[in-house]
Amino acid sequence: xxxxxxxxxxxxxxxxxxxxxxxxxxxxxxxxxxxxxxxxxxxxxxxxxxxxxxxxxxxxxxxxxxxxxxxxxxxxxxxxxxxxxxxxxxxxxxxxxxxxxxxxxxxxxxxxxxxxxxxxxxxxx
Amino acid sequence: xxxxxxxxxxxxxxxxxxxxxxxxxxxxxxxxxxxxxxxxxxxxxxxxxxxxxxxxxxxxxxxxxxxxxxxxxxxxxxxxxxxxxxxxxxxxxxxxxxxxxxxxxxxxxxxxxxxxxxxxxxxxx
Numbered sequence: 001x002x003x004x005x006x007x008x009x010x011x012x013x014x015x016x017x018x019x020x021x022x023x024x025x026x027x028x029x030x031x032x033x034x035x036x037x038x039x040x041x042x043x044x045x046x047x048x049x050x051x052x053x054x055x056x057x058x059x060x061x062x063x064x065x066x067x068x069x070x071x072x073x074x075x076x077x078x079x080x081x082x083x084x085x086x087x088x089x090x091x092x093x094x095x096x097x098x099x100x101x102x103x104x105x106x107x108x109x110x111x112x113x114x115x116x117x118x119x120x121x122x123x124x125x
Numbered sequence: 126x127x128x129x130x131x132x133x134x135x136x137x138x139x140x141x142x143x144x145x146x147x148x149x150x151x152x153x154x155x156x157x158x159x160x161x162x163x164x165x166x167x168x169x170x171x172x173x174x175x176x177x178x179x180x181x182x183x184x185x186x187x188x189x190x191x192x193x194x195x196x197x198x199x200x201x202x203x204x205x206x207x208x209x210x211x212x213x214x215x216x217x218x219x220x221x222x223x224x225x226x227x228x229x230x231x232x233x234x235x236x237x238x239x240x241x242x243x244x245x246x247x248x249x250x
Contacts (some may be wrong), residue, residue, distance in 0.1 A: 006243055041200025068194055069206055072223045072240040075166025079223040079240035081194055081206050098197045098204040098223060100240070115197040115204035115225070117129055 002103040004073045006100070010109065011080050011101065015065045018055075018084075026055050031108035038114035039097070061086035076103045096120045127228040131197045135234065136205050136226065140190045143180075143209075151180050158232035163220070163239035186211040194220070202227045221245045 010029055017025035027048055030036075035044040036051050045054045068081040078101045082084045085094045097116040135154055142150035152173055156162075160169040161176050169202045170179045193206040203226045210219045222241040 004244070008244070038181055039199045040202055070221050070245055072206075072221070072245050073242040074164045074240045077240060079204070079225070081197075081223065096195050096197070098206065100204070100225065115199045115202060117198040119129070119133070120195055120197050 002076060002105065002107045006107045007073045007076075007078045007101070007103055008071045010103070010107065011071045011078050012067075014101075015067060015082065018059070018063050018065050019065075021059045023052065023055055023059060027052055029109050030112075031104055031106070031110045034108070034110050035114065036112045036114075038112065039117070040113050040115050058086075061088055076104075091123060094122050096122075127201060127230060127232045131232045132198050132201075132203045132226070132228055135194045135228070135232065136196045137192075137201050139226075140192060140207065143165045143184070143190050146188075148177065148180055148184060150196075152177055154234050155237075156229055156231070156235045159233070159235050159237065163237065164242070165238050165240050183211075188214055189239075216248060219241045219247050221247075223249050 014026065014029055030048065030051055032048055034051060035046050036054060045051050064085040066083050068083060072079045079098060080103040081098045083094055083096045085092065095116055097114045097120065100113045102111040106112045139151065139154055143234040155173065155176055157173055160171050162169040163181060170176050189210040191208050194206060197204045204223060206221065206223045208219055208221050210217065211229060220241055222239045222245065225238045229235045
């Protein structure tokens with residue numbers, strides 16, 4: 001089983017890497033066959049090529065992420081709430097998702113699901 | 126698809142019912158065949174009888190729950206962070222989970238998963 005401290009560290013590294021616009025560091029967190037469902041209900045991106053394209057598009061929106069509260073680690077999964085400020089079509093927006101990461105034995109993310117809906121999207125900061 | 130407002134209302138009703146120690150109201154939120162995995166990684170409770178026994182035991186610990194931040198509704202699911210203060214073996218404790226509810230077309234919870242680990246359990250308030 002992946003180590004709880006390792007899973008929590010992966011969450012912090014995910015936020016750091018996105019804030020630094022470090023696409024390679026983001027990708028390094030994911031297993032080669034990982035799936036990313038962001039938001040939940042959308043067609044999952046599968047594998048590094050699709051996941052890289054997704055985060056490249058996201059990073060073009062000048063993301064600033066901040067953790068909200070504790071990272072919750074249970075079994076092989078981690079859940080965490082955060083805010084992400086971004087620029088979309090010239091407007092400053094803030095989205096407040098809860099992400100769930102599932103890890104494999106090697107400590108890589110095999111599944112990422114991002115929970116948010118229209119009620120979690122606002123303008124301004 | 127269940128209505129987003131209905132799913133968000135179910136989360137608030139869940140917290141209200143637990144704070145009121147209203148076991149019937151808690152059970153009314155769940156489909157007859159629902160599963161409850163609390164915490165994630167433990168054997169799921171399945172069906173109303175097992176779920177009722179689980180919440181009856183929980184309520185004996187004099188729970189006080191408070192939402193932390195927004196409810197995130199996406200597709201047929203809702204995720205939310207909260208704190209739960211309780212009395213366990215004479216000691217006041219606080220646990221900070223993130224729960225994920227999945228709903229059926231009728232708006233009943235068919236799956237509940239509670240994410241928390243040792244790092245989310247503290248003493249005091």
